[in-house]
Amino acid sequence: MPGRATVRDIAAETGVSIATVSRVLNQQGNVAPATRELVERAVERLGVRAPNPRGGSPKPVGGAVYLRCPYVLTDYFGLIVSSIAETLDRHGRRLVLNAGEATQHDQVLSKLPAQRDLAGAILILPPETSDELIQLRARRFPFVVVDPRTPLPRDIAAVSAAHFAGARQVTAHLLSLGHTRIGVIGGPSEWLASDARLGGHAAALADAGILPDSSLVRPIQPTTEHGHRAAAQLLDLPNRPTALIAFNDKAAVGALQAAATRNLSVPHDLSIAGFDDIDISRSTTPSLTTVRQPLQEMGRMAVSLLTRLLDRHEVEALHIELATELIIRNSTAAPR
Numbered sequence: 001m002p003g004r005a006t007v008r009d010i011a012a013e014t015g016v017s018i019a020t021v022s023r024v025l026n027q028q029g030n031v032a033p034a035t036r037e038l039v040e041r042a043v044e045r046l047g048v049r050a051p052n053p054r055g056g057s058p059k060p061v062g063g064a065v066y067l068r069c070p071y072v073l074t075d076y077f078g079l080i081v082s083s084i085a086e087t088l089d090r091h092g093r094r095l096v097l098n099a100g101e102a103t104q105h106d107q108v109l110s111k112l113p114a115q116r117d118l119a120g121a122i123l124i125l126p127p128e129t130s131d132e133l134i135q136l137r138a139r140r141f142p143f144v145v146v147d148p149r150t151p152l153p154r155d156i157a158a159v160s161a162a163h164f165a166g167a168r169q170v171t172a173h174l175l176s177l178g179h180t181r182i183g184v185i186g187g188p189s190e191w192l193a194s195d196a197r198l199g200g201h202a203a204a205l206a207d208a209g210i211l212p213d214s215s216l217v218r219p220i221q222p223t224t225e226h227g228h229r230a231a232a233q234l235l236d237l238p239n240r241p242t243a244l245i246a247f248n249d250k251a252a253v254g255a256l257q258a259a260a261t262r263n264l265s266v267p268h269d270l271s272i273a274g275f276d277d278i279d280i281s282r283s284t285t286p287s288l289t290t291v292r293q294p295l296q297e298m299g300r301m302a303v304s305l306l307t308r309l310l311d312r313h314e315v316e317a318l319h320i321e322l323a324t325e326l327i328i329r330n331s332t333a334a335p336r
Helices: 007-014 018-025 033-046 075-090 109-114 131-136 163-177 192-207 224-235 249-260 296-311
Strands: 064-067 095-099 119-123 142-144 159-162 182-186 216-220 245-246 271-273 288-290 319-322 325-329
Touching: 007 018, 007 033, 007 109, 018 033, 033 296, 064 075, 075 095, 075 119, 075 296, 095 109, 109 119, 119 296, 131 142, 142 249, 142 296, 159 163, 159 296, 163 182, 163 192, 163 245, 163 271, 163 288, 163 325, 182 192, 182 224, 182 249, 192 271, 216 224, 224 245, 245 249, 249 271
Parallel strands: 064 095, 064 119, 119 142, 142 159, 159 319, 182 216, 182 245, 245 271
Antiparallel strands: 288 325
C-alpha cells in the first residue's frame, strides 16, 4: 500500500469522510485540528505524498525547520534524521541541517530566533545544557527535543523512547531465563537515558527480590571500543556475571568481542543483550537480543509536535515517550 494509497484508502484508515481527507491533503481550511492531525499521521504512515492543490503548485509553507544533530549520521542518528527530513518534505517544509561531531561546540541556539527564515527547530540529543534550552524557550522560539540528554521542564516539547520500560523488559527476560548476576554496560552517567535505564534494570531486579550491585555497572561512551573494554572488566571479575546488558547494540558488539577473546561461548557461557535494534544487531554471530527503539517514529512524532506548535494548536502532552519492544534473538539463553 505505501505510495499507492488513495484518498479512499486514507478515509477508510481514519474513519473520516473522503471530502475531509481531500481538504486536508489540499491544505484547505474548515477541518478540526485533531482531525487534520489524524489524517496527516495516516498519510505519513501509508507513505503517501499529499497531492498538489487544484490549479497549481502546493501551497507554500513559511519558514524552514532547523535540524541540529551534532553526531555522525549513521545507524541511530541517521534513521531519525532521515525520518524527519522525509516528514518535513511531506509537510512542505524546508530543512536546514546542522550535523556532524565537529558542530557539537557550535553556539547556535542563541542565534536561531534572529534568523527570520526559520520557523522552528528540532534538536536531537542536544549537547547544550538545560539552562540554554530554557533560555531558547523563553524567547518563544518553537522547538522540539528528540531524546533529551538532561531533564527538561514540562513546557519544553520532547520525544523519546520509553527507556525505563525497555530496560525493565530486557532485564526481566534475562531473569526469566535464570540469570541472577547481570552486568550492565551503561551509557554516560550524565545522560537522562542512562538514569532511566538503570532505574528500569533495578525495578526488574526488585521484582525478583534481588538487590542491585553497583560493582556490576560500568558507565561508558556508547561505542564498540568502550563496550569491549567495559565487558572485559566485568568478565575478569572473580565472580563474573552470566549475562551482560549493553547501552546500545554497538557496545553489545564490543561485549561479544570481549567474550570471544576469553573463549566464552555466547549464549551458552554468557548471554548478551543490546538496545536500539539497528542493522548490526541482525548481522552478528549470534544475532543480538535487543530492545527496539522506534527511531523513525520518534522523528515523525517530533515533526508532528513542532507542526502543532507552529500552528498554535493546544498541545496537552509535551513530553512523549514511545513504546519500546523486546526483540529476542540468539544471544541470550539460560545459564549453564
